[in-house]
Amino acid sequence: AQRVTQPEKLLSVFKGAPVELKCNYSYSGSPELFWYVQYSRQRLQLLLRHISRESIKGFTADLNKGETSFHLKKPFAQEEDSAMYYCALSYYNTDKLIFGTGTRLQVFP
Amino acid sequence: KAGVTQTPRYLIKTRGQQVTLSCSPISGHRSVSWYQQTPGQGLQFLFEYFSETQRNKGNFPGRFSGRQFSNSRSEMNVSTLELGDSALYLCASSSVGTENTGELFFGEGSRLTVL
Numbered sequence: 001a002q003r004v005t006q007p008e009k010l011l012s013v014f015k016g017a018p019v020e021l022k023c024n025y026s027y028s029g030s031p032e033l034f035w036y037v038q039y040s041r042q043r044l045q046l047l048l049r050h051i052s053r054e055s056i057k058g059f060t061a062d063l064n065k066g067e068t069s070f071h072l073k074k075p076f077a078q079e080e081d082s083a084m085y086y087c088a089l090s091y092y093n094t095d096k097l098i099f100g101t102g103t104r105l106q107v108f109p
Numbered sequence: 110k111a112g113v114t115q116t117p118r119y120l121i122k123t124r125g126q127q128v129t130l131s132c133s134p135i136s137g138h139r140s141v142s143w144y145q146q147t148p149g150q151g152l153q154f155l156f157e158y159f160s161e162t163q164r165n166k167g168n169f170p171g172r173f174s175g176r177q178f179s180n181s182r183s184e185m186n187v188s189t190l191e192l193g194d195s196a197l198y199l200c201a202s203s204s205v206g207t208e209n210t211g212e213l214f215f216g217e218g219s220r221l222t223v224l
Contacts, residue, residue, distance in 0.1 A: 034212075043112070044199065044215040048202045086152065095203050095213060096165040099152035 002027050004089050006100035013077050014108050021103045023087030032090035033070040035061055039083045045090040077107045113216035115200050121222045127188040129217045132204030141183040146197040152210050158183055159205055195223045
């Protein structure tokens with residue numbers, strides 16, 4: 001069955017520290033993976049997707065098919081990065097997304 | 110462009126009643142999908158509609174139904190409400206068929222409380 005696992009419910013770091021939010025998936029096809037973010041009092045929004053291989057707000061994520069992982073990384077966390085982060089898998093290139101349970105990132109000053 | 114609009118934002122119902130939630134997608138977006146968000150289960154896919162046709166359906170009972178109109182607006186209906194249906198219902202739209210596949214634009218949600 002298709003599944004996305006985010007093992008950490010909460011990740012707390014100090015400003016300037018590196019951040020890695022873990023995401024593992026199980027999927028029988030060729031995966032399309034995404035990171036969505038929800039800042040306080042804002043809508044859920046796309047942060048980045050693996051096919052674009054871009055860095056958004058200093059975040060990057062590399063798809064590792066061997067380890068079936070798509071971890072989100074940032075070398076130096078900022079307070080404004082505090083939010084809820086969701087890893088998601090697109091079901092055979094449709095808008096059916098399978099979400100992980102989310103990781104709350106807290107960045108302390 | 111105006112974002113995805115959902116109405117009503119909040120509603121309270123009692124067990125056994127039914128509810129209809131509405132979603133207006135971003136102008137030009139033809140794909141609308143619905144998600145249920147709860148503290149226990151997280152974000153779960155309900156349905157996906159494209160050009161008035163249901164393309165995918167999640168693992169929810171038949172009490173949950175939806176439809177899409179010719180102007181891409183969508184509604185979802187939950188009949189015979191149960192306490193466990195209390196949740197935030199999120200609607201999302203996308204421009205399917207372009208390189209933006211998978212980029213969903215979410216509404217603020219309709220928060221349903223079942224008493």
